[in-house]
Amino acid sequence: MSARHIASLIAVVASLVLPVAAQPVAIVGGKVWTGTRQGTVPSAVVVIDNGRVVSVNKAGSPVPLDATVIDAGGKWVTPGLIAAFSRTGIVEVDAEETTDDTSAGKSDYSVALDAADGFNPDATAIAVTRVEGITRIVVAPEASSNLFAGQGFVADTTGAVGTEIDRKAFVLISLGEHGASLAGGSRPAAWAQLRAALDDAKAYPGRYLASNEGTALDRVDAAALAPAARGQQLILIEANKASDLNAIMDFAAANSDLDIAIVGADEGWRVAPRLAKSGIPVIVDAFSNLPASFERLGATGENAARLKAAGVTVAIAAISDGTHNARLAMQIAGNAVANGLSHDDAMDALTTAPAAIFGLQGLGVIGPGSRADIVVWDGDPLEVTSNPDVVMIDGEVQSMVTRQSQLRDRYLKLDERERPLAYVKP
Template sequence: MKQLISVLAASVALAAPAAAQTYAVTNGRVVTNTDAGILENATVIVRDGDIVAVGAGAEIPEDATVIDASGNWVTPGVFAAFSQLGLIEVALEGSTTDDSAGESPFSVALDVADGFNPAGTYLATNRMEGVTRAAIFPSTGHNIFAGQGALIDTSGDAGSLFQAGSFVFADLSESGAGRAGGSRPAAWAFLEAALADARGYPGRFSGDHEGDALNRYDAAALLPVARGRVPLVMAVNRAADIRRAIRFKADNAPIQLILVGAAEGWMVAEELADADIPVIVDPLEDLPSSFDSLGASLQNAARLQDAGVDVAYSTAPTADGYFNARLVPQHAGNAVANGVPWDEAFRAITLTPAEIYGVGDRYGALAPGYAGDVVVWDGDPLEVMSAPVAVLIDGEPTALESRQTQLRDRYINITDDTPFAYRR
């Protein structure tokens, strides 16, 4: 006989790890992120971690654990396109930060997979807000290259880093120019020299010789980028720098390029679309934080998407990417308020990030063959007051609790009967 579990209690009742089994999320307003669109009163069947059926007429297996969505929204999990989850615990305490290494002789060879902590406090707080997957980025050190990024889930399990070496991150913005010697020409010259070093590896490094820009370990790490096997994620903001990035891609085929920031992207939207370069933008970036982004606009996302650019949303560039990736649905909601259709805005925080990083056939949609990352919300997921009431990652329900909620529950009803002078 089927088990019937209230959606409000599902995350608690099913928090303990269990053998792989079948779950049926029923009676939901299912956002598929496919040509099927949004399905009313539909069911999502997840077996052994994968989605096996979606639809209003999906047959519920006899052995399924049923999660009744009670008419609420059912969606794929949020994919944070630009974050540092699990890399920083306390930003001002160096021993808890593994996002950068400014004093290291290495740059491209630095891999955030070696510093990711699946037990990081902020994974739980982001999971509670519907974030099930994320790309984690290094921060730049002594040159324009920050290192290699990775893809994670927010389950907190030991195996939650599911793809290392997913991309290489480089800063070609105003700050990158400063690290390269003080100007944009210096930054671009360093990038071109670094690519030449990578293409010449290992022959260029025979004997005691080093490269023009990189040592042998960094050159080896950049070689997959030079050969087009791994994307280069490049931070740029002003329109002139974006045009330079477009030319860089054309001159260095078969390189794959992803832009992050792109505050003035709307000025060159048609060119980005023609070059088939995806971008990661913050839809709320509208005030210039530097001369790089004087043209920042709340219509940036809408204009880029209208032009046919593949756009993912993030909360970047911000200083709180290690704990507040969970705000990306709110940013997507603001994109809707500024001209982006709802379905495109939601896709920009789920399926599009997965596609940009090459895993769009596995994450970001509710369809057979996709991973069982399913979120049940108590309202429109892009409304700031909505929240998840159940979250499944790889087909397993997760606990909707964190250190903060545990502390709240521990102290909320304490009655102190000691004399007033002894109370803390």
């Protein structure tokens, strides 16, 4: 495809950017993975109106007369994918501290640190992530002063200045080696801190009537932990070692009102039946298959498949590279398939599973009434050679232009005979 063709394709896509209540859109002829009981419809008509999916029917079903038609013949159509664990949009350049809002080791606060306060919809990684088919990002802060990283959020990837954010979607806590180190130097120190903090939060505000200080948390952090301590907010815990996962399940059993999910879980397969029984879902990175640390000795690429086979809810994310390459989640899921996970389960791990873990209503599926986050792909979405052709968020077709695509188009032809390339503005 020449640069001119790309330009015209961009123009076509741009012309499809419609205000939400304008007119219906029909995606016609694609192989639709719905994420619902409808399963995969080999050739379908998906009708979208008002930012919502109206219907998913077999090809040949009527298309509204006023609908804008997107031809998806020979292509895959999926729900917009969800990056189940990322740091997208809170960092521009990792090594430049001034652009990095992931952590604050010198802050007086921890649980109260709300990552959404650092969200930058202009971050270049957002468009880069969007054009790969990810329409929602779960964004987590990073633990740095103690084992409480703070509050995470969920956002769309429109990059709109006024992006709506689902704030305080969860509290992130680091256990394992990282948490132990942050809590003072050992796992016992981490658990002592966690139990004392939970106790403070449960006793909030009563314990703080006379003083700003609790046993482990000050007033501000105790207030921030209170919803999670009362089971009203998801607690996401980072841990990998089988014994750490068992300790979390003991803790969950003793505090049955808490809503807990685990991120990492590299040795999850070793305690998979108990995880399934506990109902605790996990977010895994299926690339992790090395004894990268002493808490990952049993890491294997088959972790996702074994967890799923045991009945655990499994989401897949690019945990180790979530600032700029959350987009690797699809390749990671594809590798999980190569290591025994079914294709449907891998798709679930990028859509319905994260939607269930984070309570994202109407997302991760294509069905009547669902939010119209939809991606049209030029091939199997898990295949490394596939790319999206159309990305839609809440019914609006999104721009496929990124800073990277502009750089690419500027340098497609290294011809400066007439003038410097700085005058080429794709």
